Amino acid sequence: xxxxxxxxxxxxxxxxxxxxxxxxxxxxxxxxxxxxxxxxxxxxxxxxxxxxxxxxxxxxxxxxxxxxxxxxxxxxxxxxxxxxxxxxxxxxxxxxxxxxxxxxxxxxxxxxxxxxxxxxxxxxxxxxxxxxxxxxxxxxxxxxxxxxxxxxxxxxxxxxxxxxxxxxxxxxxxxxxxxxxxxxxxxxxxxxxxxxxxxxxxxxxxxxxxxxxxxxxxxxxxxxxxxxxxxxxxxxxxxxxxxxxxxxxxxxxxxxxxxxxxxxxxxxxxxxxxxxxxxxxxxxxxxxxxxxxxxxxxxxxxxxxxxxxxxxxxxxxxxxxxxxxxxxxxxxxxxxxxxxxxxxxxxxxxxxxxxxxxxxxxxxxx
Numbered sequence: 001x002x003x004x005x006x007x008x009x010x011x012x013x014x015x016x017x018x019x020x021x022x023x024x025x026x027x028x029x030x031x032x033x034x035x036x037x038x039x040x041x042x043x044x045x046x047x048x049x050x051x052x053x054x055x056x057x058x059x060x061x062x063x064x065x066x067x068x069x070x071x072x073x074x075x076x077x078x079x080x081x082x083x084x085x086x087x088x089x090x091x092x093x094x095x096x097x098x099x100x101x102x103x104x105x106x107x108x109x110x111x112x113x114x115x116x117x118x119x120x121x122x123x124x125x126x127x128x129x130x131x132x133x134x135x136x137x138x139x140x141x142x143x144x145x146x147x148x149x150x151x152x153x154x155x156x157x158x159x160x161x162x163x164x165x166x167x168x169x170x171x172x173x174x175x176x177x178x179x180x181x182x183x184x185x186x187x188x189x190x191x192x193x194x195x196x197x198x199x200x201x202x203x204x205x206x207x208x209x210x211x212x213x214x215x216x217x218x219x220x221x222x223x224x225x226x227x228x229x230x231x232x233x234x235x236x237x238x239x240x241x242x243x244x245x246x247x248x249x250x251x252x253x254x255x256x257x258x259x260x261x262x263x264x265x266x267x268x269x270x271x272x273x274x275x276x277x278x279x280x281x282x283x284x285x286x287x288x289x290x291x292x293x294x295x296x297x298x299x300x301x302x303x304x305x306x307x308x309x310x311x312x313x314x315x316x317x318x319x320x321x322x323x324x325x326x327x328x329x330x331x332x333x334x335x336x337x338x339x340x341x342x343x344x345x346x347x348x349x350x351x352x353x354x355x356x357x358x359x360x361x362x363x364x365x366x
Contacts, residue, residue, distance in 0.1 A: 061088045062121075063210055063241040064109060069118035071104050078104045080265035081118070086258075088209075091232065091242040093256035095249075097357050101265040102245060109243070110140050110212055123210055136165045139208035141216065145199055147187030153198055154183045157205055164206035177201045200231060210241045217251060229254055249350040263357040277352040284321040284346045286328065288339040289313050300331050313341070 064086035071079040079101040086092040096102040107113040108120060111127030111134075120126060125134045148156050154170065161167035174183050177197040182190060187198055203211070216232065217225040225248075232255055235242050246252055252259055253273040260270040261277075269277040289312060290296065296314065299307065303324065307316045318324040321344055332339055347355075 063088045065121040067119040070116045072116045078265055082267045088241050089239055090257040091236055091255050093244045093252040093259045096262035100262045102262055137209045139211040141203050141211055141213050151187055152184050153179055153187055156187050160202050161205050167205050168207045173201050173205055213244045253349045261356050268356050273349055277356050279352050282347050283317045283319055286316040286318050286344050287313055288342045291337055300327055
């Protein structure tokens, strides 16, 4: 999420709720992250408890609706009339570079920041006028959290459960994350992986319908990130709605049902990971290395006209990769050539994201 910058500075002076109030309110909300292996049992149990909230009918209902949302700080417009809709039971990824308006938007949805204009509904309630019963249905899970000093795992959960009207059962939640043997251990003395399990338990103890995940795997190694993805996917299986912000495109691609990209305060694209920004219709790239002694000019003329060379490899831009591959294969067979590093792919989600954000930031002049 955006760090520093004008948005944070302006918010402290112009909004009724300061950054410190936000952090105080979210003191009982923990980072949903996991470094240790062994989350498979959690995911299996989550799937077994799959609720009606993840049925097709429930997923068609709207959990978050944003219409014409604007946030101004003097003459600066951090959010410029965006529209977003998130359905119940889906994982929705909200992507954007630092300073794009991502943090401001999320904090408005969480009820931590006021808006200048527009309509916002989260679980059928305007967050600006939400009461305690609404907050019992919403979880805002931060990147990092610190354990409560001097409390055991069980005591931490008992403390946090007291913040909610209908919390999960404490012993059940401890078992869910595999901390039975550490239930009476001080939270401060847990290993890194165990601390992450406690974070998950604290995030689940209130049994929220909607969970905001803020950069949940920042700083994780690849295996820890994969384990965290299993936990997040398990939330979908439990019927939860997840609003995910991340800078990792592979994370969004693996987890999200739909993605929206914000740049310069505006939504510049929305779709599934496969269709975002017209990705499914973009030209494919056929890349290969010619064998020694074979010149580029020997390629079929149709492929030559669309080829370029970089780092010793040829790349052919193709609107119809299958016919082009057939032509290339026929040409190689006729000369008894092998192309062992042949690769065919459309632009990655990261390629699409960079194009969308760079073009719009340059146009806006931010």
